[in-house]
Amino acid sequence: MLDYTESPEVLDLRSRIRHLIDEMIPDGYLGAFTDDPNDLKIAEEFCQALGRHRLLALAWPVDFGGGGASSWEQTALREEMWAAHEPRGAQYMGINWVGPVIMRHGTKEQQEAFLPPIAAGEVIWCQGFSEPGAGSDLPALRTSARRTEGGWHINGQKIWTSYARMAQWCFLLARTGAPGGRKDGITVFLLDMQQPGVEARPVHSMLGNHHLNEIYFTDAFVPDAQVLGTVGDGWSIITDVLAFERVGIARYARCERLLSEAPTALADRWQTMPAGLVARWARALVRTREARLLAYKVVDHQNQGGLNPADAAAYRMAVTTLDQEVAEVLMDLVGPKALDARSDQPEFQRAVEDHWRYAQASTVASGTIEMQKQLLGKKLVSL
Amino acid sequence: MISRLSAEAIDLGAGVRSVLAGAGGVELVRRYLVDPASREQEIESLLQPLGLWDLDVTDSQIELEAAAEACRVGGTTALPYPIAERLASGSAGSWATLVDGPGPALIAHGDLEGPWQALDLAGRTFTVTGAGGGVVGGRLAPFLGAVEVSTSDSVDDPALAARVGTLQSWWLLGVLQRAVDDTRVYLTEREQFGRQLAQFQALRFQLADMSVAVQRSEELAKYTAWSLAHHDPSEQVVDAIALRQGLIQACETVLRGSHQLYGAMGFCDETDVSILSRLSHSVRRLPVGEEDLATLLGTMILDRGFRGPFATLGGPIEARA
Numbered sequence: 001m002l003d004y005t006e007s008p009e010v011l012d013l014r015s016r017i018r019h020l021i022d023e024m025i026p027d028g029y030l031g032a033f034t035d036d037p038n039d040l041k042i043a044e045e046f047c048q049a050l051g052r053h054r055l056l057a058l059a060w061p062v063d064f065g066g067g068g069a070s071s072w073e074q075t076a077l078r079e080e081m082w083a084a085h086e087p088r089g090a091q092y093m094g095i096n097w098v099g100p101v102i103m104r105h106g107t108k109e110q111q112e113a114f115l116p117p118i119a120a121g122e123v124i125w126c127q128g129f130s131e132p133g134a135g136s137d138l139p140a141l142r143t144s145a146r147r148t149e150g151g152w153h154i155n156g157q158k159i160w161t162s163y164a165r166m167a168q169w170c171f172l173l174a175r176t177g178a179p180g181g182r183k184d185g186i187t188v189f190l191l192d193m194q195q196p197g198v199e200a201r202p203v204h205s206m207l208g209n210h211h212l213n214e215i216y217f218t219d220a221f222v223p224d225a226q227v228l229g230t231v232g233d234g235w236s237i238i239t240d241v242l243a244f245e246r247v248g249i250a251r252y253a254r255c256e257r258l259l260s261e262a263p264t265a266l267a268d269r270w271q272t273m274p275a276g277l278v279a280r281w282a283r284a285l286v287r288t289r290e291a292r293l294l295a296y297k298v299v300d301h302q303n304q305g306g307l308n309p310a311d312a313a314a315y316r317m318a319v320t321t322l323d324q325e326v327a328e329v330l331m332d333l334v335g336p337k338a339l340d341a342r343s344d345q346p347e348f349q350r351a352v353e354d355h356w357r358y359a360q361a362s363t364v365a366s367g368t369i370e371m372q373k374q375l376l377g378k379k380l381v382s383l
Numbered sequence: 384m385i386s387r388l389s390a391e392a393i394d395l396g397a398g399v400r401s402v403l404a405g406a407g408g409v410e411l412v413r414r415y416l417v418d419p420a421s422r423e424q425e426i427e428s429l430l431q432p433l434g435l436w437d438l439d440v441t442d443s444q445i446e447l448e449a450a451a452e453a454c455r456v457g458g459t460t461a462l463p464y465p466i467a468e469r470l471a472s473g474s475a476g477s478w479a480t481l482v483d484g485p486g487p488a489l490i491a492h493g494d495l496e497g498p499w500q501a502l503d504l505a506g507r508t509f510t511v512t513g514a515g516g517g518v519v520g521g522r523l524a525p526f527l528g529a530v531e532v533s534t535s536d537s538v539d540d541p542a543l544a545a546r547v548g549t550l551q552s553w554w555l556l557g558v559l560q561r562a563v564d565d566t567r568v569y570l571t572e573r574e575q576f577g578r579q580l581a582q583f584q585a586l587r588f589q590l591a592d593m594s595v596a597v598q599r600s601e602e603l604a605k606y607t608a609w610s611l612a613h614h615d616p617s618e619q620v621v622d623a624i625a626l627r628q629g630l631i632q633a634c635e636t637v638l639r640g641s642h643q644l645y646g647a648m649g650f651c652d653e654t655d656v657s658i659l660s661r662l663s664h665s666v667r668r669l670p671v672g673e674e675d676l677a678t679l680l681g682t683m684i685l686d687r688g689f690r691g692p693f694a695t696l697g698g699p700i701e702a703r704a
Contacts, residue, residue, distance in 0.1 A: 380567050
């Protein structure tokens with residue numbers, strides 16, 4: 001029987017998180033990667049506070065220092081964080097999938113070395129996947145790993161790497177097999193970013209600071225002990241990473257928050273808002289509810305052990321296009337003033353400008369919408 | 384949270400599917416296009432043994448889910464019968480339909496005598512006269528009747544308006560699901576340029592968009608059915624209108640997509656997609672079109688709120704989390 005009631009545990013979790021956000025995150029906070037370096041510091045302190053309250057690694061199994069939370073608590077956490085402009089900054093990635101993948105594929109020594117700092121909010125990871133010639137076609141990657149005394153030398157270039165200039169560690173894919181080997185001969189390395197052979201440079205973009213970078217590796221060294229899984233069999237680990245990313249960011253949560261706040265935040269302007277724009281706003285709220293419910297369907301099926309990757313692709317298609325549709329509606333609701341991003345401008349107006357910029361990447365980041373359509377379309381016609 | 388229907392609903396849906404398939408499925412519609420008056424008795428008798436007319440949707444969530452699922456399955460054959468309108472009123476026994484206020488009105492299945500009662504989307508009740516005067520609709524509404532709607536002394540019944548709207552939306556969901564399903568099959572059967580249409584990525588992408596539109600509507604339909612069993616009538620009305628808006632928007636993606644991917648075949652009544660598309664209009668266009676519906680929804684949300692983890696608007700709906 002249908003049931004959309006949130007459990008007391010989930011409601012309590014939401015309340016604890018909101019309390020902590022009220023306490024630590026200043027009004028008007030737009031995430032860690034603005035032009036104000038203090039925002040990054042706020043995110044670091046917030047993560048450490050979450051770590052102290054055992055809320056950072058909430059989803060991790062208790063054996064690994066986590067909170068052993070249910071999938072519904074994890075869903076609520078994702079929603080609360082994204083709605084509040086992701087005050088975990090860069091650390092959500094370590095929590096969401098770097099840690100869990102090390103739990104599944106790492107040695108005991110790797111788990112002991114890498115998991116506690118992630119759970120405590122003390123370390124930032126970046127993801128060394130995309131290259132100039134390998135985006136959606138990830139198996140085309142060319143960054144090479146060559147055997148050397150006690151480990152491997154890495155040479156090549158990664159691009160679009162978020163947080164590369166602040167990360168201490170990189171979850172890196174490099175080719176240990178023959179060039180052009182596609183999915184064969186790829187290995188996962190846990191690479192220390194603080195070494196001479198690694199150079200991270202910013203790529204200036206509309207998204208804001210730290211979102212896009214490139215990394216050059218020149219004989220960067222990784223010891224054997226920091227190879228994750230089996231040499232040459234990294235693709236099976238990548239498949240796992242993608243599984244952790246299936247539900248991904250709860251983009252609908254910020255959409256709902258901003259749409260709900262709009263009539264109050266734009267009080268004067270709302271009095272003369274054209275009826276057609278109010279109708280678009282109402283439609284956007286309906287689309288937002290639909291995307292949230294699609295996410296819940298994926299989680300419910302996952303709990304039943306019956307996750308269909310096509311369902312996850314459908315959800316991703318719905319939520320990423322929602323993000324852009326809502327961004328357009330919000331920009332029109334705010335009007336021309338949305339382009340004025342001075343720090344003394346109203347909080348809502350700045351949040352809408354920020355949301356529009358970031359929403360542009362939603363159908364590109366973490367697997368383009370075309371890849372999702374490809375997956376779903378093929379599944380639909382394979383009768 | 385659970386986004387799966389009760390076993391009872393699924394069982395009843397399977398029963399309805401089996402009975403309708405045995406009677407010819409969409410072929411039934413083709414027969415009734417020629418002789419609309421014969422459908423009332425025949426369809427009523429067809430579904431009677433399943434206990435459908437004994438369901439009381441006001442009684443429990445299980446019965447409401449069962450009624451919704453029955454309407455959805457009916458939609459998969461574009462069943463030309465006021466199944467939603469009849470099930471919505473529960474034990475009251477009337478056929479409840481939605482109108483836009485007093486005056487002359489067009490209602491789906493108004494060519495049948497009823498017993499009709501009418502409500503507007505907010506739940507104000509009206510009296511219906513003049514039903515049973517024959518079909519007035521054209522190819523887009525072959526089971527449409529003209530009636531006269533007048534004000535009534537009866538008290539408002541927003542919960543009933545929400546149930547009619549929701550069950551009609553479930554019927555429309557069935558129409559859309561069937562359209563996607565048929566289009567999917569067609570892409571694997573039809574060959575052009577020496578290849579299955581399914582081999583063309585552009586067509587698969589359009590099919591994927593259609594499928595997502597239907598999946599979004601399905602989840603919204605399930606939530607709304609649950610909401611009707613758990614929230615105040617004033618909130619039920621908002622949710623039912625939101626569902627209707629969602630379904631109508633999905634219609635554009637899905638049925639337009641089906642017509643395009645089927646090519647000229649999709650306009651021919653020998654394909655089920657043509658029938659499904661034609662019969663969808665009496666829910667899509669009545670009692671008001673999408674633009675009016677979205678405008679009304681905006682006003683209602685400003686007044687009453689729209690439940691969700693981050694909702695901040697509205698008075699009567701308790702905040703949420």
